[in-house]
Amino acid sequence: MSFISYFINGLSLGSVYALIALGYTMVYGIAKMLNFAHGDVIMVGCYVVFVTVINLHLPVPVGILLSILICTALGVTVERVAYKPLRGASSLAVLITAIGVSYLLQNIALLIFGANMKTFTSVVSIPPLKLAGGRLNITGEALVTVASCVVIMVGLTAFIKKSKAGQAMLAVSEDKGAAQLMGINVNGTIALTFAIGSALAAVAGILLCSTYPSLTPYTGAMPGIKAFVAAVFGGIGSIPGAFVGGLLLGVIENLSKAYISSQMADAIVFAVLIIVLLVKPTGILGRQIHEKV
Amino acid sequence: MAILEIEDLEVHYGMIKALKGISFQVEEGSIVALIGANGAGKTTTLHAITGLVPSSSGRIRLGGHDITKTPGYKTVEMGMAHVPEGRRVFSQLTVYENLKLGAYTRKNKQEVAASLEMVYGRFPRLKERRNQPAGTLSGGEQQMLAMGRSLMSHPRIIVMDEPSMGLSPIYVNEIFDIIAQIHREGTTVLLVEQNAKKALSIADQAYVLETGSIVLSGDAKELMDNEDVKRAYLSE
Numbered sequence: 001m002s003f004i005s006y007f008i009n010g011l012s013l014g015s016v017y018a019l020i021a022l023g024y025t026m027v028y029g030i031a032k033m034l035n036f037a038h039g040d041v042i043m044v045g046c047y048v049v050f051v052t053v054i055n056l057h058l059p060v061p062v063g064i065l066l067s068i069l070i071c072t073a074l075g076v077t078v079e080r081v082a083y084k085p086l087r088g089a090s091s092l093a094v095l096i097t098a099i100g101v102s103y104l105l106q107n108i109a110l111l112i113f114g115a116n117m118k119t120f121t122s123v124v125s126i127p128p129l130k131l132a133g134g135r136l137n138i139t140g141e142a143l144v145t146v147a148s149c150v151v152i153m154v155g156l157t158a159f160i161k162k163s164k165a166g167q168a169m170l171a172v173s174e175d176k177g178a179a180q181l182m183g184i185n186v187n188g189t190i191a192l193t194f195a196i197g198s199a200l201a202a203v204a205g206i207l208l209c210s211t212y213p214s215l216t217p218y219t220g221a222m223p224g225i226k227a228f229v230a231a232v233f234g235g236i237g238s239i240p241g242a243f244v245g246g247l248l249l250g251v252i253e254n255l256s257k258a259y260i261s262s263q264m265a266d267a268i269v270f271a272v273l274i275i276v277l278l279v280k281p282t283g284i285l286g287r288q289i290h291e292k293v
Numbered sequence: 294m295a296i297l298e299i300e301d302l303e304v305h306y307g308m309i310k311a312l313k314g315i316s317f318q319v320e321e322g323s324i325v326a327l328i329g330a331n332g333a334g335k336t337t338t339l340h341a342i343t344g345l346v347p348s349s350s351g352r353i354r355l356g357g358h359d360i361t362k363t364p365g366y367k368t369v370e371m372g373m374a375h376v377p378e379g380r381r382v383f384s385q386l387t388v389y390e391n392l393k394l395g396a397y398t399r400k401n402k403q404e405v406a407a408s409l410e411m412v413y414g415r416f417p418r419l420k421e422r423r424n425q426p427a428g429t430l431s432g433g434e435q436q437m438l439a440m441g442r443s444l445m446s447h448p449r450i451i452v453m454d455e456p457s458m459g460l461s462p463i464y465v466n467e468i469f470d471i472i473a474q475i476h477r478e479g480t481t482v483l484l485v486e487q488n489a490k491k492a493l494s495i496a497d498q499a500y501v502l503e504t505g506s507i508v509l510s511g512d513a514k515e516l517m518d519n520e521d522v523k524r525a526y527l528s529e
């Protein structure tokens with residue numbers, strides 16, 4: 001029974017990674033850049049819920065909505081101000097800028113909220129699910145997290161496959177010039193991608209802090225890195241890859257913590273990543289882009 | 294009436310001046326050929342016209358409107374389509390999805406469906422392969438997809454960049470037949486080609502580009518008999 005419980009908690013953590021990894025992978029696919037500030041958007045999303053729900057006593061749905069809106073605006077603004085002027089610049093310049101944005105967001109949070117840990121209150125109010133005569137206890141947070149991730153994944157896949165904007169995103173990912181020749185506003189499409197990724201980061205952050213209820217300006221950093229690993233793991237640029245990579249990472253991390261060593265869990269996660277990349281350099285579901293002749 | 298007017302167009306790549314102030318016109322309803330050797334600036338000219346590269350000076354007018362500073366994606370709605378060099382189909386997307394993207398700027402679903410039927414009618418192979426990723430098509434099929442995709446926006450003028458490049462002779466003939474047919478049905482064509490003989494044989498007007506300047510222009514049939522053109526571009 002305890003194995004199933006660890007596994008389910010792993011899926012829940014993995015769902016959070018998957019939601020963050022989606023943002024990484026979509027932005028990488030379309031802008032060919034690693035947005036290292038993506039993890040810090042999570043932290044901003046959590047502080048918004050903290051201020052609105054816990055300090056101002058606004059209803060939880062209002063807090064979540066505000067958090068999503070503010071993170072979306074933040075993602076689009078960062079892209080417009082910091083990354084767009086660098087389009088066509090060397091990828092190193094873009095990477096350093098992204099790291100700079102990450103520090104900036106962390107330090108702004110430090111300035112406003114201080115370094116002290118804030119205690120987050122879970123936004124989930126559904127009761128835990130007791131199975132097997134009470135021996136298996138699945139928390140409401142785990143249920144909501146996994147369900148949200150699956151629903152978002154299905155919705156996002158349908159959006160990309162079926163909607164005009166989704167198809168435009170795929171077109172811009174593959175060939176910006178050719179996309180423009182179709183009449184697609186390339187800059188607008190990139191902004192939309194940042195918006196979606198940041199909204200997902202807000203959701204991921206709220207779910208994460210509901211499960212692990214401590215909030216500091218650095219809350220987003222480690223999950224951000226893990227989600228980046230998950231995205232690479234699954235195949236950077238691939239949306240199903242982010243999903244699979246996130247879930248796998250969460251499960252491996254939790255099972256390692258439970259059965260091997262909690263100090264070693266992160267090392268094991270990275271070791272698995274290295275092995276996967278040695279065997280399949282494009283990640284589990286990543287594909288080589290075929291050059292046309 | 295000229296649907297496309299280019300006036301003193303200059304394009305720079307960094308310090309390199311790729312176009313040195315060229316001027317030409319495309320009459321509505323005609324086929325105009327732009328020929329020239331590799332590196333002459335043909336692709337650059339088309340890229341400047343549809344906004345893939347910025348022009349450093351000069352004027353571009355489409356249907357009388359100055360589009361020199363218009364973002365490239367907006368010229369599609371204004372009635373211009375571009376079949377790019379090397380086809381540039383979206384290889385991960387299916388044939389059908391590529392064609393739908395060609396109609397990205399159009400809102401009327403019935404009209405888009407009608408255009409799709411028209412394209413499938415003209416290119417039966419695309420219909421057969423509509424659910425296949427475009428990357429799995431042969432070079433000739435990809436060229437047909439690129440042309441079909443451009444027709445999906447229902448353009449008044451199509452600019453085409455070396456549609457016959459790298460294709461086997463059978464496909465080359467087919468592609469030129471299709472260009473002639475598109476033209477007969479009322480679409481203006483600006484055709485860039487290295488296959489000067491074929492291009493001149495279907496064009497009304499032609500311009501010869503050499504290292505960023507237009508060195509010759511005139512009636513396509515007359516240029517075919519021009520000794521300089523024969524020597525430089527039509528020799529076997």
Ligand SMILES: Nc1ncnc2c1ncn2[C@@H]1O[C@H](COP(=O)(O)OP(=O)(O)O)[C@@H](O)[C@H]1O
Binds near residue numbers: 329334338
């Ligand atoms: N992106 C670019 N950057 C720098 N130089 C370029 C670029 N594209 C083309 N050129 C140069 O501009 C000139 C014209 O190229 P192009 O328009 O592609 O010629 P064509 O299509 O006639 O073969 C060539 O000298 C080419 O090397």
Ligand SMILES: [Mg+2]
Binds near residue numbers: 335336337378
């Ligand atoms: Mg060329």
